[in-house]
Amino acid sequence: MLDGMMPEEVKVWGFTVPVSSSGRRKWPDALRAKAVQTILAGAGIRETAEEIGANKSLVALWVKKAGTSGKNPAFVEVVAPVAQPPSASPHVNGPEAASSTSCRISIGAAAVEILLGYPADHLVEVLRAVRAAQ
Known part of the structure; x- marks a missing residue:
C-alpha cells in the first residue's frame, strides 16, 4: 500500500x-x-500461484500434500495384459478387441485400457481427466 499500511485481509477467488x-x-x-x-x-502451478498471489513453491506443496491425503492416489495400479494367442482375423471386433491392449491402468473405480501404439500425448490428457474426476 502507498501509505505503508498492510490490509488486514484480501479477497482471492471469493475467499x-x-x-x-x-x-x-x-x-x-x-x-x-x-x-x-x-x-x-x-x-x-506457476500460473495458479500467480493468479492467487501465492509463492509457487507453497502451491506446489499444497498439491504434494493433497496427493498423499488419500483423496487422489499418489500411485496407480498398472496391470500387464495376459498373453493371448494371435487372432486368425487381422480385424478383431467385439470382446476379443480387449486382447489387443498393451496395458490397463486402474485409478479408483475407473479403468483405462491402452491400445498398442496409442499416442503418449493423448494418454497423458486421458489420465489427467480421470485423475481430476476422482
Missing part, C-alpha cells in the same frame, strides 16, 4: 484471506483445495 501485520497470508483450506483441484484439472 477472504487474512493478512498479518508482517504481510503473511493465512490461506483458507477451501481456497487451498480449490487451487489443488484447478492444478489437477490441468492448470499450471
Whole structure:
C-alpha cells in the first residue's frame, strides 16, 4: 500500500484471506483445495500461484500434500495384459478387441485400457481427466 499500511485481509477467488501485520497470508483450506483441484484439472502451478498471489513453491506443496491425503492416489495400479494367442482375423471386433491392449491402468473405480501404439500425448490428457474426476 502507498501509505505503508498492510490490509488486514484480501479477497482471492471469493475467499477472504487474512493478512498479518508482517504481510503473511493465512490461506483458507477451501481456497487451498480449490487451487489443488484447478492444478489437477490441468492448470499450471506457476500460473495458479500467480493468479492467487501465492509463492509457487507453497502451491506446489499444497498439491504434494493433497496427493498423499488419500483423496487422489499418489500411485496407480498398472496391470500387464495376459498373453493371448494371435487372432486368425487381422480385424478383431467385439470382446476379443480387449486382447489387443498393451496395458490397463486402474485409478479408483475407473479403468483405462491402452491400445498398442496409442499416442503418449493423448494418454497423458486421458489420465489427467480421470485423475481430476476422482
